[in-house]
Amino acid sequence: MEENLFSFTEEERKEAIQLMVALRQEIGDSLRSDDEQKIKQHMQQAFDNHRLQRDVFGLNPVLHALQTADLAAREMGLKRDGVLAILLCNSVVEGYKTIEDIHKEYGDSVANIIHGICRIHDLYKKNPVIESENFRNLLLSFAEDMRVILIMIADRVNLMRHIRDTQNDKAQRQVSEEASYLYAPLAHKLGLYTLKSELEDLSLKYLEHDAYYMIREKLNATKRSRDAYIERFIGPIQQRLEEAGLKFHMKGRTKSIHSIWQKMKKQKCPFEGVYDLFAIRVILDSKPEREKMECWQVYSVITDMYQPNPKRLRDWLSVPKSNGYESLHITVLGPENKWVEVQIRTERMDEIAEKGLAAHWRYKGVKSGGGMDEWLTAIRTALEAGDGMQVMDSLRGDLYEDEVYVFTPKGEIRKFPRGATVLDFAYHIHSRIGNQCVGAKVNGRNVSMREILHSGDTVEITTSVTQKPKREWLTFVKSSHARSKIRLALKESQAKEGLYAKELLERRFRNRKVEMDDSLMQQLIKKMGYKEVSDFYVAIANEQLDTLTVIERYVELRNSLSATSSSSAGEGNVPRSASEYVMRESDTPTAQMEGTGKSPSDVLVIGRDLRGLDYTLARCCNPIYGDDVFGFVTVSGGIKIHRQDCPNALELKKRFGYRIVKAKWSGKSGGQYAITLQVIGNDDIGVINNITSIISKQEHVALRNIQIDSDDGIFHGTITVLLDDTNCLTALAKKIRNVKGVKGVSRL
Secondary structure, three states: OHHHOOOOOHHHHHHHHHHHHHHHHHHHHHOOOOHHHHHHHHHHHHHHOOOOOOOOOOOOHHHHHHHHHHHHHHHHOOOHHHHHHHHHHHHHHOOOOOHHHHHHHHOHHHHHHHHHHHHHHHHHOOOOOOOOHHHHHHHHHHHOOHHHHHHHHHHHHHHHHOOOOOOOHHHHHHHHHHHHHHHHHHHHHOOOHHHHHHHHHHHHHHHOHHHHHHHHHHHHHHHHHHHHHHHHHHHHHHHHHHHOOOOEEEEEEEOOHHHHHHHHHHHOOOHHHOOOOEEEEEEEOOOHHHHHHHHHHHHHHHHHHOEEOHHHOEEOOOOOOOOOOOOEEEEEEOHHHOEEEEEEEEHHHHHHHHHOHHHHHHHHOOOOOOOHHHHHHHHHHHHHHOOOOOOHHHHHHHOOOOEEEEEOOOOOEEEEEOOOEHHHHHHHHOHHHHHOEEEEEEOOEEEOOOOEOOOOOEEEEEEOOOOOOOHHHHHOOOOHHHHHHHHHHHHHHHHHHHHHHHHHHHHHHHHOOOOOOHHHHHHHHHHOOOOOHHHHHHHHHOOOOOHHHHHHHHHHHHHHHHHHHHHOOOOOOOOEOHHHOOOOHHHOOHHHHOOOOOOHHHOEEEOOOOOOEOEEEOOOOOOOOOOOEEEEEOOOOOEEEEEOOOOOHHHHHHHOHHHEEEEEEOOOOOOOEEEEEEEEEEOOOOHHHHHHHHHHHOOOEEEEEEEEEEEOOEEEEEEEEEEOOHHHHHHHHHHHHOOOOEEEEEEO
16 A cells, blocks of 8 residues: 555655745735744645645645645735645635634634635535536625635635646546636626636646647747737837827737637637737826827827727727726738728826726725625735735625525525525526415425525425415515515415405306396496405405305395386486497487498497596507507496407407407597507618608607617617507608618607
């Protein structure tokens, strides 16, 4: 077994000594007097007790820790506590030392950092879906100390640098995917742009080996000619800008291999098709009040010399990006007919572009808040200040105070508001799961649906087919999603119960041989004190109201109204319910019915002269004069007028054929009607003005509202107008279709 014992190679020993010397120089002033001696003893004991072993990539754990510590100290500014945590954490993770041991020997801060690293190691054991944004947030909330995240990034960069020749392809792919999905975005948020770019390039190197080396070789082959071209391009510009009296400097920037590959995939083109392999930056030294003016002055000078591509103009001066980025991007046709991207910005804008939101806030005077972006940016500012990371503990206090992240049994992560319960989780998975939820297993422990969740919990919902949503659930769920689903389920349940109760009541009416009249029933419901019809039927379904009592009250009301009607006959023209309405020949001119083949009493004629009848135009289809229509008798006794092609027409006729009334318009339009047109076309200059101009010139048409959205050169719009009848509508639609650029017009 002797040959399997861990040992250093001569090259590893030399490198380890060099790294220890470099670390002493970098952080020596922050070390305590006995730190170095204790670390050496710790490593020697681990070596003597055969506790050291190479990882899955065959890497030396001591050398790897020293490399990571050196990187974190030089590029991230970590001092004594962070470096010691890197060197000691493996012993705690492997169980050779405890957090209490570290606390006694090295203090609270080192112990807290290692505790955070151990928590993240435990998090990985749950096999989370690392590609999700929620995992990044959970990682941050678990870290407790931001130095933990910095150490994780440094460790991943160091690991990616040394796994090129590994035979373990599966492990190489896994760590590369994590670097791409997780650690590169974190490095970017922290402003560690060099490390971010390195992580992306190394991930591409291991995940897309052929693409990486193809692009690298082509970049190397074209470097000399590219540098020479940049010199030829910027020379004349530099002279003209100096003559204009501007203070500036210029530089060329080649895209990273990862960026080039992303552009090749997005544009579906070969390497030679990526014409903006590099960009020229003109960085002005301008006073704040002259920034925009001088940027546009540079734009004018360059476009006078080289032909611009107007489609490639990006003006982030007038409207900066949401992250504070300001710049003016143009693409011009340079010497040899090559397109060149030029970025024009000031020193202030360039610092924001390079250092992210931290620089933006520094200029704007905005203090960081409690969100993730604000927190990460504040940390970047602390790094730049070089304050030994002491500010980190205070920064974390407000982070994620309103959020918790929990796992599904499959390792997927879900985000909830703080205080969310098992029932919130159940409804987030599926409304059916929520409706049937009776409890859950949280981290293997049985709990009720009221159990409050905490970050890192693994939740498995328990359901029962007999469970139904209850109104009291609304009192303890926290998420708006769960609350809306519970209300919807209660409403659907109430509707089903109401429908059952209505069918039951109708059956009892038939058994008693009493004819049920909808308008009379409506009056009875109000007389019995119910404001909503649904409440009345729910009371029957819940057996709070007896059907026999309802029938008796109905008969009493019917007899009472019949007696009243007999005594008041001939006293005047009283408006009546639509369900009682029978068209008399005198209600409409006979001439209107000629050629229909129907008697005057067959058809309801709609017009301004119709009196004594409650009717309205249905909002679902907005009929106008001239449309083919029909009437529908509502529960309240009024009539709704629908178009024959109304989306609801088929269902109404199928389910309530006995309440359908044939209808037509009178000889004259009853006024103006609102209709909405949907217009689709090319987003050309002036097309909207042409449409509105046509509407304004059209007789008997008034524009009420217009809403236009544009996407990828196509506009989608809705136009609401007032007009007299279908003839006006047909003429207006025809004229709009003839507008150049309009592809289609339809009525909603």
